[in-house]
Amino acid sequence: MPFMKGKAPIRRTLKYLEAGKIVFRDRVKIFTVNYNVRGDHHQGAREFVFWFLPQIQYKNPSVQINTFKNMTPSPFLRCYLDNGEDVLIDIDSKSKEEVHDHLRRVMCKSDAQLAAEQTAEEKKDNPANFGFGCEKHCMCEIPGQVPCPTIVPLPKHMRGKYMYNKE
CATH class of the missing domain: 3.40.30.10 (Glutaredoxin)
Structure with missing residues (x-):
């Protein structure tokens, strides 16, 4: 070198x-x-x-x-x-x-x-940061992300039990 x-x-x-x-x-x-x-x-x-x-x-x-x-x-x-x-x-x-x-x-x-x-x-407010101590607590609160399944159910093609258990 x-x-x-x-x-x-x-x-x-x-x-x-x-x-x-x-x-x-x-x-x-x-x-x-x-x-x-x-x-x-x-x-x-x-x-x-x-x-x-x-x-x-x-x-x-x-x-x-x-x-x-x-x-x-x-x-x-x-x-x-x-x-x-x-x-x-x-x-x-x-x-x-x-x-x-x-x-x-x-x-x-x-x-x-x-x-x-x-x-x-280190504490710079980045809109991609989420969790405890940040502005947003969950990733679903960020625009453009899939909403929480507890609020809006996921489409069936995104759920594993419908994708992998086809009869």
């Missing part, structure tokens, strides 16, 4: 991408990472980009993500918000886990907010 070649192919699996925990708030429109490819104090930023940037891109499809290499003496993250403000996060000499945890604490949605959004997404 060609997608499993290269350095750390686990990053290309759907299971790995869905496991990301960084989901930005709705205000974040652009996310940039500035780091150098050499230097000990840039090591955490390089590893953060290598391991967590694909997950961030997968979880935040409406956020523009840019990386700037070899343009700064110290590594930092910058988040541009929808009202024109920007948030600057210094990641100098931090490990990838420290950067991940700090970014999640400062710019991401909380776990409670993510859970509320997930339940709201």
Whole structure:
């Protein structure tokens, strides 16, 4: 399989991408990472980009993500918000886990907010949904379906005792 070649192919699996925990708030429109490819104090930023940037891109499809290499003496993250403000996060000499945890604490949605959004997404009122907790309790209430046999008897050609027991 060609997608499993290269350095750390686990990053290309759907299971790995869905496991990301960084989901930005709705205000974040652009996310940039500035780091150098050499230097000990840039090591955490390089590893953060290598391991967590694909997950961030997968979880935040409406956020523009840019990386700037070899343009700064110290590594930092910058988040541009929808009202024109920007948030600057210094990641100098931090490990990838420290950067991940700090970014999640400062710019991401909380776990409670993510859970509320997930339940709201599942509860979408679909006219095809029926049963307990939905608008319609039985499929016969949906237009175009066969009515309940308790209210309107089924035609004889739709009943098994007339179809299979022919004499």
